Amino acid sequence: MKRRELFTGLGQTSASACKPEIRRMANLIPNAQFRTQDNKDVRLYDDMIKGKQVMVMMMYATCETFCPVATKRMVELHHQALAHRMGKDLFIVNVSLKPEEDDPAALKAYAEAHGALLPGWTFLTGSQYDVDTLRYKFFSHDHIGIDTNIDMHAGSMKIINDPIGRWFHADTFASTRTLLEHIQWSDPPKSLAERLKDNRRLQQQIEREVDLYGYRKIA
Amino acid sequence: MSELKVGGKKRGAKNTREDGGAQSLKVDRRTVVKGGVIAGAAAVIATKNTAAFAQESYPEDPPAPEGPVLCDPRPANSPPTTPFVDNLPIAAPATPTFLNPFPTRVANIGAGEAARDAHQAWQHFPPQVFYECVAAPSLHTFHSDLSPTYCWTFNGTYPAKTFLGYYGVPQLVRFRNNLPVDHATAGINEITVHLHNGHTPSESDGFAGDFFSTGLWKDNHYPNVYAGVDQYGGIGDPREAMRTFWFHDHRAEFTAPNNYLGLNGMFLLYDQKDPGHELASPGSLRLPNYFGLTDIPLQLHAILFCPTANGRNEAYNTGAVPGQVDKWIVNGKIQPKFTVRRRKYRFRILNTGMVKEWNLSLIGSDGQQKPMTVVAVDANFVEQPFDISNRNLLIPVASRYDVIIDFSQFAAGTSVYLREAQAQFVGVATPDPAPGLKIENVAMRFDVIEREPWFPPDTPPIANHLIDMPPAIVPDDYFEWHFTFDGSPRRFRINGEVFDHNRIDHAVLKGSSEEWVIANDVIAGNWTHPVHIHFEEGRIMSRSHTNRDASGNILSVDNVPLLPEELGRRDIYRVPGQDRLVIRLRFRDFVGRYLIHCHNMNHEDNFMMVRWDIVETVEELVQKRREIDERRMMAGLPPQYGNGKKNGRLV
DSSP states (O other), X not given: OXXXXXXXXXXXXXXXXXXXXXXXXXXXXXXXXXXXXXXXXXXXXXXXXXTSEEEEEEEOTTOOSHHHHHHHHXXXXXXXXXXXXXTTTBEEEEEESOTTTOOHXXXXXXXXXXXXOOTTEEEEEOOXXXXXXXXXXHSOOSOHHHHTOHHHHTTOEEEEETTTTEEEEEOTTSOHHHHHHHHHHTSOOOOHHHHHHHHHHHHHHHHHHHHHHOTTOOX | OOEEEETTEEEEOOOGGGTTTHHHHHHHHHHXXXXXXXXXXXXXXXXXXXXHXXXXXXXXXXXXXXXXXXXXXXXXXXXXXXXXXXXXXXXXBOOOOOOSSOOOSSOOGGGTBOOOOOOTTTTTSOOOEEEEEEEEEEEEOSSTTSOOEEEEEETTBSSEEEEEEETTOOEEEEEEEOOOSSOOSSSOSEEOEEEETOOOOGGGSOOTTOOEETTOEEEEEEOOOOSOHHHHOTTOOGGGOOOEEEEEEOOTTTHHHHHHTTOEEEEEEEBTTBOSSOSOOTTOOOOXXXXXXXXXXXXXXXXXXXXXXXXXXXXXXXXXXXXXXXXEEETTEESOEEXXXXXXXXXXXXXXXXXXXXXXXXEOTTSOEEOEEEEEETTEEEEEEEEESSSOEEEOTTOEEEEEEEGGGSXXXXXXXXXXXXXXXXXXXXOOSXXXXXXXXXXXXXXXXXXXXXXXXXXXXXXXXXXXXXXXOOOSEEEEEEEEEETTTTEEEETTBOOOTTOOOEEEETTOEEEEEEEEOSOTTTOOEXXXXXXXXXXXXXXXXXXXXXXXXXXXXXXXXXXXXXSSEXXXXXXXXXXXXXXXXXXXXXXXXXXXEEXXXXXXXXXXXXXXXXXXXXXXXXXXXXXXHHHHHHTTOOOSSSSSSSTTTTO
16 A cells, blocks of 8 residues: 555645655655565565665676775775674665676675675666666756766765655765764664763763864863 | 833833742843843834743744645646735844753753853853744745745744844854654754854854754854954954854755755844944944844745645745746745835845855836945945946855845835846736836835835935955965865765865864965856855955866966955855865964855755864864875875975965
């Protein structure tokens, strides 16, 4: 029933009077059929995104510029700080920009070469049409000259939190601290008590920094 | 029962609830009222706020409307609206209040204040006037023909109420976040409020990474001093005065949607030169200056509305993209009308963005362009006022222009139109209001009438020389900012990097001055960036444009003459592709984290923003600059300092 809702006109019909319905992600992500590095057929939205917190990245196997760097960066981050969450409540989906070249075997080879065959990490290939739809709808810059350039999207990453209907940009070349903060920004909403606790922790961190480096010290 | 003396009138405090704490609150209340009187807001305090003083701790939260109905697919255009139905609303002055718990220098974490550094200017400029500003959802009707629209507002009004302050009267605004946890807007329920472009210590400056979530609050301390406190003592150098500010949410990645939803408002500062009244007084320029009567803020905005759903006309939720918005909005109304008397008026025009640049002109009922006199650009008075009479006034995002229109040149009973060069969607067949003027281009209408006896008489002619500029800046150091669109993934970058709130890209020494180059390296005609630098006003020294052939070889570098509006001090620098601006700035009084970014809000949300720091000591400066270069070399980027260019002479 939920699936059907996705394909009917949404805004025009009067929605139920109770809670707002959040469907942004379903509108942005095509629910097309893709194939994983393990030769398994999946639906992009239903199987990979729906109800999850996912980092979506674009790459292609023969990419020599920024895809391997971005992949390496995420592997490092996985080992440093994310291993306890990956595959449980946090996932990575890499979508091939050149799906016609990249068959599942090629993707598996790429993943193996970069040590990215890790829990919760999926590489996808599909039809050119579906990949382009994803790019133009979700990774779009609203600029035709840029959006048609494949390298434009190589190595780019978005963090999706589907249950709260929100997505964030992230820069894979940022520091570990910044990247983790970006992932934390996209975490499901916390209770007020937890947020206050986080706030207290942040204040302690500020004060510690001032003590250590004097960087935030006041006049 | 205590009595409150306000604006010369005695007024019995009516609310019985204040009995208990009345005695202990008495002193503070009087201080607050005094500050308010100075700020010229006396009339409003007198009429409105005896009740607000008596409230226990916080004003009641406005009743939260249900979240917006998602608007999808994108409508081809907004619903039709009849022009000139609504009167121009003017955001009333914000009213001072009591804050409980009382503000503290160090963040009051236990009471729910967001983490921050301790207030730098607390001892020297303790706050005297206190405000509370609650960010919460509410409904606003943009036109009588439309249903209400779900907005995020400060204190429930769209646009937010205007802060009227006075130089030398430090104030403190408590921003509370009551935005919904569960919502379907494109915005995010985390805010950090930037006062654009106040001389504000870093912890109150609304740094993009300092946002706080629903349920928390944060005190922004505005010392309301001129730059140069350390140099000149007192409250600084009066020549550095800035007057027309605005405040807006600055949350990294979500500035555009949060502003589109309505989280912004205006903030005016007065001093002797511009005292908030028009009577003869020492040093006063005697410009039209009665807020709301003859001194009118005009906040320009653009929205795409959806057809009615659930009894509402929602704003299309990603309407920040240019070319999608199709209704021009002035002070929260579509094509409003405003009755003016035959005398001079001052309009403080602000472009609240997110992306659209405005090209304004004044058209008389004969279809001819009429003069507008520009007296201030980006909060700073210009040395010599100049007329806009044969070209459009180009207003980049976040820029403010104070213009004076003399309506005595028009006959009573006629109308004058504010024309925007880009056409909007009207949808109601309307004859041309003036020969050659299409209704789609009209942003608002002025209806001229004779001045009634009660209305303030006209002000004297505008002086030819408004201000003396601060002394010329001799730079201690030199730095270049290159705005590009490159790399892979292709991104908006500044000096090869995208925004990271934990990373420093330039360090400057407190008390020093620098010459900065702002260069837009994209192909000419591709992207124009309205660059904004926090904290300090700069003076443009020169502008040049590089002409290239198709393969990118330089053909010539032309010096571009500066427009009259670029001769004074600015905080928004409009830089088209292949343009290169040389500006000079001074960094005084406060230290901390500040930003330079493109104020096209879509670009800044896509990380076209970097952090630079003002530091206290030379050791810290050297250390930070070394760290910056080491990190850049690790990332395969050229170092910024000591690389043969002039950069970083200090080190």
